Amino acid sequence: MRDKSFYRSIGLKCGLEIHQRLKGGKLFCSCRSTLSEEPSLEIIRKLRAVYGELGVVDRAAAFEHMRNRKFVYKYYPSESCLVECDEEPPHQVNKEALEAAITAALMLNAKVVDEIHVMRKTVIDGSNTSGFQRTMVIALDGYLEYKGEKIPIAQVCLEEEACGILEDWGDTVVYRLDRLGIPLVEVSTGLLEGYSPEEIQEIALLIGVTLRSTGKVRRGLGSTRQDLNVSISGGSRVEIKGVQELELISKVVENEVERQLSLIKLAKELKEAGVREEDFKPPMEVTELFSETKNRVIKRALKSGGVVFAAALPGLSGFASRELCPGLTLGKELAYHARAYGVGGIIHSDEDLAKLKLEDEFKKLRELLKAGSRDLIFIVAGPPDRAAEASRAVVERAKQLLNGPPEETRAANPDGTTRFTRPLPGAARMYPETDIPPMPIPREYVESIRASLPEHWEQKVKRFTEQLGLPRDLARQVVWSEYLSLFEEAVEKTRLPPTLIASTLVSTLKDIKRRDKIPVEQLPDEKIMEALLAVDGGKISKEALPDVLRELAKSPGETVQAIAARLGIKPITLEELREIISSTIQDNMEVVLEKRERALGLIMGRVMAKVKGRIDGKVVSEEVKRKLKEVLSTSRVEA
């Protein structure tokens, strides 16, 4: 285990960008943002890099243009309009979202700007139909307290969500337009130095709970997303995009530190072995050599007009299987660079060539490329232009190994590893959105929001404990959970005990997810509320709540009533219960008379089997005891 002093000693520096979706409609139009529809149409587009206002082509934009991908946009009739299609200028900024962002900024002790300028941030992966993402600085220079220190909050922005990605086939990417334009707050910390990865994760969680305490944010899969900047001494600044869960942050940071350390070490080893930049030769086309190949993948590529490129990487033989960090070998890292150009990957000489049926070809290749035994040989197969670019990218990346980790943008995988996506974009990425005039923010407006700020999360924990009678741990769990605003709403709208509501939201739902593997986080707040109201109205018992929620999560289209009927958990009245108890005692009279008070367990069991989930178990127990006593006292008289 590496401790805090280790991370201090290697000079870990980290910056966090937390993105949180807001409730309400879209940021620049009047579309819904419920993500609940089926698409009705699709639009096909391509992106072309052009010179920017400063007379240069953005490095990342040129890279994307070169990939020449086709973008397909799925259109959703109530959740997208001409604004999302980029066929109509943006409308004025959604006032509700603006107010939510200012609220969040004030909770983060930041200073709200005097005038808001909407900016365009170049986005070249097709995820924004316009080729840019609109963003606006709301506030600057805030802080959060953590372990007695002030964590700097550099800026709070309000921006539009990008399209959701549905499929990526390399040369074609399919996006969903319904997600584009959902308002997001983006909180960027200053540079965090001297913290361990776990502490960085805790800081992210703290920002998350602060945002949720505004009551104006969305929950559920995809509603938060984190980007990280990570660097260490002797390493480089690497931007890691799209960490989906806050709980993954420490692992991603640990892995990135490990990756950079391994690359620093590898650079030293290669230099010591005498490898020089000029030893790297450009790739050659070697399609001919594979005309008789028995390898299926290459055979298929050649059949569809593909070619094979190959190159030798000096001094790298045996290194391709080395792990840079858990789950990421050097071979895989090199393959990511090839894949960025839309080919499947690479095949290299450290792999089991016999199994791949490529032994002969690689032997000949080694001669053809005049490669030594210490050189790693790799091939790339695919369409001519892409295979050429991809193989060149692999050689370039291998050459960079001599200089340690390069600056780049990576994307987070769900397992906490990362993959290369593109070089870091150039600096000239932001320019003004000319379709929306600057918006002055009157001080009185800011002060009116400040005057009615929501409670700080610590106050909430205190209030839930003292006034609602929640155990402290449970109170803290609720406040830190995604269900905070739903909890507050349910406490207000129902007469259910707050402890029941809290444990349903923070533990019952989690149990359902863990035990039954049902994506319960997709269950909308309204459906959970419907179930809680059904308990409150006596339509289902609280015992039946877990079953009902599980079924609801499986089919959110159904009503609670329909599910209760389907499960046969119509609640029973006290009268009905008493009748069931009487008849159960009647049916077991012999045992009752024989065992007397000790028959309680048996009767209770038989009754529960009939009424389970349909009435409160405590009531059943009381009623059975009462009735049994009554029966026994009269039977004694008879005896």
Added chain:
Amino acid sequence: MIEGTGFGHTPVYPRAEKLSWLPSIKRAVEESVALVMTSQALYGRTNPYVYRNARVLKQAGVVYVEDMLTEVAYVKLGWVLGHTQDPKEVESLMLTDIAGEISSRTLFNTYLI
């Protein structure tokens, strides 16, 4: 009523007053004449922010009425002026959707109808 081009434009040449509509528009506004902008284009929405000349017109007091059709806007303006002559109220009423004459969203298939 002005049925402008594109997003709702008229000539506003700053250096060629003879060709510019701006002096007349300003004079009309000064004399409390309500000025409403629609577009000659059959489909789509006016927008006073994308191009400079429309910003100038809006600043001068022209009311841009989203995607209302010219004929509808003309009838509506007559109705509004029958209720109020106050420029602020005229603007607010012209921009309030009363009978489906303004749509908040332009759909992809609007042009296919």
